[in-house]
Amino acid sequence: MKPHHWPFAALGVSAVAAITFVIVMGSKNPLINMPIIVGVPFVATYLTHLVSKRAPGKVLFEFRVDPRPSWYTDAVEVTDAGLEIKAVSGGGRMSSGGPARVSYGFTDLLGIGTREAVPGEAPWITLPDGRGLPVPTGEVVVLRTTSGNQVLPVDDPRKFVSLVRSRVPGLPGVHVGATAAQEMNEAGEAPPATGHRTTPTQGPAVSLTGPPLAVRWLVGATLALAGTVALPAAALITTPGVPWVATAFAGVAGVVWLLNRNVPRTWGRLALLPVPMSVLWLLGKGGYVWIPVLLVLCPLLGHLGGRMFRLGAHLGHKVEVRVPLRNGASLYVQRDRLVHKLNKSHDGGVHPQAMWLGDVTLVQPGTSPDSEMWRVPGGIEMLVGKSPMLRLVAGPQQWILPVEQPGEVAELIRSRSGSPVPPTHMSIEEWRELRHWAVRRTTGTDRGNYKTVGIGWRLFVASFTGNFAWMFISLGLVVWGGILITVPLTTWLLADWWRVRRRMRVAEHNVLPPGSPAWGEARADHAPIPGWQPWR
Secondary structure, three states: OOHHHHHHHHHHHHHHHHHHHHHHHOOOOHHHHHHHHHHHHHHHHHHHHHHHOOOOOOEEEEEOOOOOOOOOOOEEEEOOOEEEEEEOOOOOOOOOOOOEEEEEEHHHEEEEEEEEOOOOEOOOEEOOOOOEEOOOOOEEEEEEEOOEEEEEOEOOHHHHHHHHHHHOOOOOOOOOOOOEOOOOOOOOOOOOOOOOEOOOEOOOOOOOOOOOHHHHHHHHHHHHHHHHHHHHHHHHHOOOOOOHHHHHHHHHHHHHHHHOOOOHHHHHHHOOOOHHHHHHHHHHHOOOOHHHHHHHHHHHHHHHHHHOOOOOOOOOOOOOEEEEOOOOOEEEEOOOEEEEEOOOOOOOOOOOEEEEHHHEEEEEEEEOOOEEEEEOOOOOEEEEEOOOEEEEEEOOEEEEEOOOOHHHHHHHHHOOOOOOOOOOOOOHHHHHHHHHHHHHHOEEEEOOEEEEOOOOHHHHHHHHHHHHHHHHHHHOHHHHHHHHHHHHHHHHHHHHHHHHHHHHHHHHOOOOOOOOOOOOOOOOOEOOOOOOEEEO
């Protein structure tokens, strides 16, 4: 555990000890005793934390990042022999190739100094997965070594310089300017931009089949609304003692379904929206027979309704279609854009990527005889090849997706069109800040492993708080405290989701830095990967 984590550990242990002490001893003045019992260990541990960072023999300086995740470990250690640098995330997702480690002995140092960071300068270190960590704003340390110059954006740069000079007497100062950033370094290493010329061959026959659009809507909407509105309302109406305002929540769920009518993949989850409140009312009024019915049939009917809009013919131009990929990721064909959500088993932090349909210039199914690795911006590599794939190009962006039915997906994409969207004008600093924000918003942990997560947890929590808010409202002012808590909390969760969603959409369409060249070989008659064979 890094020293900057110690105060949090001490606070948790002290809080448990304090609560236990107050309960066991039966203190008559807990407001006085608890702060003392919590504060003393916390202050002592925090002082130890400060001392540990300046202890003789080994001194730790963490690199500057804002905000600093709880699992952040990037730091440089000043030892008796030299400097040990370790970086694995830069505040974003963890590197899939492990930490980058750089060591300098004191005999390797030729000079040291400080300067202000320069916008657009080269990353200060490159992680094993190809991502370069940008230099944050503010004062940085510059080392002149026998192997070149090294920038270190440490906390307390002047103290770092003083400490190193105390270990290496007579070390001269340096005044080194910034090095310009290399093209595409922050987004990872792009695939090679030159490929062999190809000739299209005849691919498998495309067979888009499915019921007419009217039938899809009639059956799908009927099933979904039955699980979302009709079944919960019937359970509450037929149970004596349930107030009418409680049954009205099924109508609210129906409105939510109407707002999401073009996203069938969510219908099964939307059908669960009225279930928690309905179950609580049924428990209170004795309608026990309805509880297993709602718990099973509501999500089942919603899911079956959404299944009517699987990939096929007659899907219309507005309904979102999810296309599962062989590597566990997903492609979402929406009304006006394409969204690629990476598999959660990746190392996390690479947020979803998107293309506007109006910007798509190439939709090309094909195959490759060999397995190849295709790197997406951000450093994640995907295994493609030895099976059908779909190639998509829009502006500088290029995707190669392992799809089971590339011909059918290509026809679906071609059937939808949109106007070209003007590019978002932003500086490299604004892009960098947006990218880091999106990475932090989509990085989670699972038993110590880092994975890509979504932003929809706000909606999930809001569904529960909203259920309780509606229940408290139906009970009246007798539970005014619950109303004052749940209504503002639900409103805040929904507003925060909308705010994050709007900014995340901008990040999804700007995964490459401003002014980036094409991501790999983007010409239609050239192969983006070895052995690529396009289909007509």
